Amino acid sequence: MSREAAFIAALRGIATHPAARGLADDCAVLEIGGETLILTHDAMAEGVHFLPGQDAADVAWKLVASNLSDLAAKGAEPLGVLLGYQFGPDDARFLAGLEEVLVHFGVPLLGGDTISATGPQVLGLTALGRATHRPVPARSGARPGDAIWITGPVGAAMLGFEALRDATAADSAAFRRPLARLADGRALAPLVSAMMDVSDGLLLDASRMARASGVSFAIDSMAVPIAAPEARRAEALRWGEDYQLLFTLPEGAEPPITAFQIGTASASAEAPVVLDGLPLTEAKGLGYEHS
Amino acid sequence: MSREAAFIAALRGIATHPAARGLADDCAVLEIGGETLILTHDAMAEGVHFLPGQDAADVAWKLVASNLSDLAAKGAEPLGVLLGYQFGPDDARFLAGLEEVLVHFGVPLLGGDTISATGPQVLGLTALGRATHRPVPARSGARPGDAIWITGPVGAAMLGFEALRDATAADSAAFRRPLARLADGRALAPLVSAMMDVSDGLLLDASRMARASGVSFAIDSMAVPIAAPEARRAEALRWGEDYQLLFTLPEGAEPPITAFQIGTASASAEAPVVLDGLPLTEAKGLGYEHS
Known part of the structure; x- marks a missing residue:
């Protein structure tokens, strides 16, 4: 440890x-x-x-x-x-x-x-x-069969960080001035089975939610909206600081705000996150990486 | 500034x-x-x-x-x-x-x-x-005529600090393990006109309370209980970290706990603190001094 x-x-x-x-x-x-x-x-x-x-x-x-x-x-x-x-x-x-x-x-x-x-x-x-709603959403509430959702794209902070680091003309605001999705969180709170913000990278935070809930998350990488070139999808899924909300809803439920379904929770004990059919472990680069 | x-x-x-x-x-x-x-x-x-x-x-x-x-x-x-x-x-x-x-x-x-x-x-x-009581005691509530009280002696932390610094056999607990007077504070809250803890030295904190209240505090140095040799009374009044409670009560009111009256508030605009008849200023060593 x-x-x-x-x-x-x-x-x-x-x-x-x-x-x-x-x-x-x-x-x-x-x-x-x-x-x-x-x-x-x-x-x-x-x-x-x-x-x-x-x-x-x-x-x-x-x-x-x-x-x-x-x-x-x-x-x-x-x-x-x-x-x-x-x-x-x-x-x-x-x-x-x-x-x-x-x-x-x-x-x-x-x-x-x-x-x-x-x-x-x-x-x-x-x-x-x-x-504003009780019970208060926790990261431990995801159940097998729940759909996994995210409120928006990841990868914008990564590009913003690089723009700032390299002093390019690209916009760095997503990294410098992230937004807290307070209104989205309030709209979702009465409906979600689990919710957390994605601050350390989608895959790492998803694995935390899955572990806390005692389920496995099957995530379809192509379903994750990214704000980065397609070639950098794998990085965008691991970079943090976009502060999107990650949440689960019972099967068939529709979120009241714009959001994107990226996978499904199951009772499988295989791994906390299964990405495109492959179990991910920390050794395999689950985590937060500033490239 | x-x-x-x-x-x-x-x-x-x-x-x-x-x-x-x-x-x-x-x-x-x-x-x-x-x-x-x-x-x-x-x-x-x-x-x-x-x-x-x-x-x-x-x-x-x-x-x-x-x-x-x-x-x-x-x-x-x-x-x-x-x-x-x-x-x-x-x-x-x-x-x-x-x-x-x-x-x-x-x-x-x-x-x-x-x-x-x-x-x-x-x-x-x-x-x-x-x-536990409303209105919540503030440091700004002292009124002319109020009596000024303190819950216990100052100077113990000073001696504890020196014992620790000089590695002597004397007890350093008063400096290392100060107590928060939670029960005293709750007992006093319904009665006091002003209250604060003495963390930066009695004279400095008293001057803050007097300033916040728009009054002058006449303090009798010999009435202040000290946990130090008499020769060090002046230092004890300026040393901090004893965490006694300093409070004011309307004239004639008795505190429900052990406490010591050390002076009286007046409407005088002379100085925030008048010690033994002499107005104190910051230049004259009002403040917190680790000797």
Whole structure:
């Protein structure tokens, strides 16, 4: 077991509160006063999650949008965010991007903390939302026979990353300014058997959902919409950060929003993901790869 | 204006949501489902808030206890915490301390995130609680004529810090394992006109409360209980991290718990804090000083 996996397993051991589902399922779900709160926290480090020279406004945008995307996958309405901010190379640009993303999604900044420290900049964000539908969608609810859907194409962030890295004329917005699909998540929440956002790559996140649900996902690679040249389909299926919603619906059910069916869940114990008839394993490149 | 002050002023400009009082008053206060949520977030960095060689279990303890102390000052009952954890020099000790402090205060770990990054370890914690009394105590409520109280002695953390730094036989627990006065905060919340925790030094925090309330605090230094030799009284009044609760009560009111009256609020515009008849300014050593 990796150092990270061992630590997270130990954290889960500590998180024994019946209301605490957070460490097992990304967001925490908490009942209070007749409402269901959804909480999520992400940390991002310079040199790992963003580049030292990257526009701090884009860093702020992604920090907020990626957390709101977690709320979207729960069908939650955001109530606000709290920011843990280590002063960095361009605080003014960070503030500009923070204001832009909060205004864009209509989400208030509730509080936070600022620190000065040496070393790479580390940022944290907590997002709080209220569930609009109960039970709250989880990644563990997919059942054999369910259809597997995605809200839109993958691969756009990959192309955007390359445009930014190589300073080409191509549009890098999909990588720099991802969108949290909050309205889609709310529309889907009452209907889905399982839902999560695709942040680490479609195949890796699909395998997580399949494992959590105890099913196998048969995915037809050609059915997955991609925003990249056909020659790069395999990469697009593994690249992350597009923040589409991946969800399952009972057989025959139609989603109330634009979405694309990419496969079917089965009771097979073969592998979490079977792509075009071939079982995928982590060794075979299931995961998130920045090419 | 310092870089930090300018950034925080800008953040306050962004935090325009009517429910958002967080950046002006430490904790965010949010009404939902007939309940009042209290949220706070603190970040801590190796080399700034803790020493590189410090026991990671103590770091975990203080990270949690300092956030719970913010909830205590609101009279809140903790609902849980979310952790932003950058892997560090001793993850196993961190986990041990985390479990100890959560069990001690009976608070669940709801979720969080882990990251690997180079550079000094940066940690973040969000604590969530529910108010047990409304209106929620704020630091801005002190009125002329109110008596100023503190729940216990200051200076213990100072001595604990020195014991740890100098590796003496003296007890360092007050510095390593501070307590959040949650029960005291709940008992006081219905009665106080203002309340906050003393984390940055009694005189500095008292000046913040006085400023926020638009009053002046006349403090009698000899009335302040100290857990240090008499010769070090002046330092004890300026050292932080004891996490006592500082609060004001209407004249004549008695606190329902053990507490010590240290002064009186007045409408004087002289200075936020007048110590033994002398107005204190920041230039005169109001603040937090690790001697």
